Amino acid sequence: MDIAPFALERYFARHEFSARYLLSSSDCEPLTLAELLSMADGETRKMWDGLKLAYTETAGHPLLRQAIADRYDGVGSDDVLEVVPEEGIFLLMHALLDPGDHVVCVAPAYQSLHEVARSIGCEVSAWMPDEARGWRFEPDALVAHLRRRTKLVVVNFPHNPTGFAPTRGDFVELVETVHRHGAWLLSDEMYRLLEVAPGSTLPAACELSDRAISLAGLSKSFGLPGLRVGWLASHNRRLLEQILVLKDYTTICASAPSEVLALIALRNLEPIVARQVQRVQRNVVALDAFFDLHQRLFTWNRPVGGSVCFPRYLGPEDTSALADGAVEQAGIMLVPSAMFGFGERHLRFGFGREDLPGVLDRFSDYLERR
Numbered sequence: 001m002d003i004a005p006f007a008l009e010r011y012f013a014r015h016e017f018s019a020r021y022l023l024s025s026s027d028c029e030p031l032t033l034a035e036l037l038s039m040a041d042g043e044t045r046k047m048w049d050g051l052k053l054a055y056t057e058t059a060g061h062p063l064l065r066q067a068i069a070d071r072y073d074g075v076g077s078d079d080v081l082e083v084v085p086e087e088g089i090f091l092l093m094h095a096l097l098d099p100g101d102h103v104v105c106v107a108p109a110y111q112s113l114h115e116v117a118r119s120i121g122c123e124v125s126a127w128m129p130d131e132a133r134g135w136r137f138e139p140d141a142l143v144a145h146l147r148r149r150t151k152l153v154v155v156n157f158p159h160n161p162t163g164f165a166p167t168r169g170d171f172v173e174l175v176e177t178v179h180r181h182g183a184w185l186l187s188d189e190m191y192r193l194l195e196v197a198p199g200s201t202l203p204a205a206c207e208l209s210d211r212a213i214s215l216a217g218l219s220k221s222f223g224l225p226g227l228r229v230g231w232l233a234s235h236n237r238r239l240l241e242q243i244l245v246l247k248d249y250t251t252i253c254a255s256a257p258s259e260v261l262a263l264i265a266l267r268n269l270e271p272i273v274a275r276q277v278q279r280v281q282r283n284v285v286a287l288d289a290f291f292d293l294h295q296r297l298f299t300w301n302r303p304v305g306g307s308v309c310f311p312r313y314l315g316p317e318d319t320s321a322l323a324d325g326a327v328e329q330a331g332i333m334l335v336p337s338a339m340f341g342f343g344e345r346h347l348r349f350g351f352g353r354e355d356l357p358g359v360l361d362r363f364s365d366y367l368e369r370r
Contacts, residue, residue: 003119006111008339020331021359026160026308028194028223028276028352036224036261039268047260056253059244060231064259067266068231072214073207075233081240082259085190085217085230087250088243090116092213092232095242096152096184097122104145105154106137108161108310108340113154113188122151134301135162135310139173146181153178156188157202158195161340161348162310163303165195168202175208185212190230191306193273194221194352196284200304210235220307221273222265223352229254229262276352280307283351290360294367307352310337318344330366332359 016022040048059065060082069077083091089112097103099121105114107126114124125145129135142153155174158165166174178185187205195201205212217230234240265272284302291300291311300311313319319336326332337346353359 001119004111004115006115007341008111008335011335011339015327015333019327019333021355021362022333022353023326023350023356023359023363024308024333024335024348025350025353026306026348027220027225027350028307029279029354030223030226031265031272033261036264039271040264041267044260044264044267047263048257051256051260053256056256056259058247058253060254061259061263064229064263064266065231067263068216068233071216071266071269072204072233075204075206075235078237079206079233079235079240081232081243081247082254083230083232083243083247084228084251084254085215085219086112087247088215088230088232089113089186089188091243091246091250092186092215092239093117093120093152095239095246098151100149101151102147102149103152103154104142104150106156106159108337108342109154109156110160110188111340113156113186117152117154129159129162129164131301131312134304135159135164137164137166139170139177142174143177146177146183150181150183152184152186154186154188155205156190158191158303158305160191160306161308161335161337161346162301163196163306163308164301165200165202165304165306171202172208175205175212179209179211183211185209187212187214189214189216190220192216192221193269194277194280194307195305196280196302197304204233206233206235213239218262218265220352221276222269223272223276224262224265227255227258227262227265229258276307279354280352283353283356286357286360287349287351290364293364297367308348308350310346310348312346319347320344323347325370326363326366330362332363332366 065077206214219225323334335348
């Protein structure tokens with residue numbers, strides 16, 4: 001397979017477990033096993049206590065798939081396929097795309113959202129946002145990218161790394177535009193429900209079109225990345241069946257303990273997500289204060305949703321050099337924009353963790369004593 005190394009993941013592999021302070025994590029504060037098990041109802045507690053560590057169903061546990069379907073309007077359990085989130089991107093693109101197809105993808109973006117298509121032999125066009133307008137992705141710019149052979153459009157809202165999310169009207173228009181064009185839409189919704197601005201949650205793409213596939217999971221808004229549970233949701237069951245056949249060559253099936261824990265989480269969606277939303281809202285206030293203090297060094301667009309943002313650095317050095325210095329001299333891990341193939345003037349800040357205010361204080365100290 002001719003695929004480029006995943007720059008961001010290789011970067012995290014170097015620093016995530018050695019740096020003392022993480023300022024660029026995209027996930028929210030992780031729950032402990034004890035916290036999650038304390039939320040179990042009678043049925044899920046019995047499932048956990050009597051769990052046999054056997055193989056599981058390839059499509060996912062029926063109760064888990066139903067719990068996922070219940071998150072959406074008009075979606076049934078047969079419209080859901082459980083996957084590891086990264087695996088879902090890989091399998092969907094291999095099921096759908098052929099060499100020579102044209103793909104439009106938001107940029108900057110999580111690398112697999114465009115690199116998997118490139119590795120298949122597709123031509124990929126980057127739909128870029130307008131930083132001066134709050135990282136807005138202009139609908140007209142998407143239309144300009146569409147071609148006769150465009151087979152797939154890939155979007156991610158709330159957006160990683162900028163924190164942008166469109167209005168409901170713009171999102172519905174986007175889905176309808178792709179549908180009318182006859183293309184497919186992959187909507188990466190890993191940060192959905194984690195909106196900084198109250199009431200700004202978008203509908204899921206799979207609710208709006210039978211040519212849309214929603215990718216979601218428990219890693220971000222639930223704070224459960226260690227479960228490695230995600231899913232694809234779509235009304236196109238023929239496509240899901242094609243993906244299921246390919247899954248026999250990747251994970252085959254999910255971890256039995258993870259499925260039970262995921263079911264507990266989904267049955268407690270409201271309190272778990274509400275806690276994470278409250279945390280990101282508090283932390284955005286801390287970021288307001290940080291960027292106000294360091295106006296000489298940074299400008300930023302306040303995020304609409306998600307747990308990451310993408311401030312512009314105004315200092316003299318590249319952000320890769322700034323990040324290297326921060327991790328080496330202060331033990332603070334930052335992600336420079338080069339990891340997204342987006343130049344050297346931005347940094348990704350993650351604000352879903354409980355310790356963010358303290359880490360910001362340490363970063364301020366580092367910036368002031370350099």
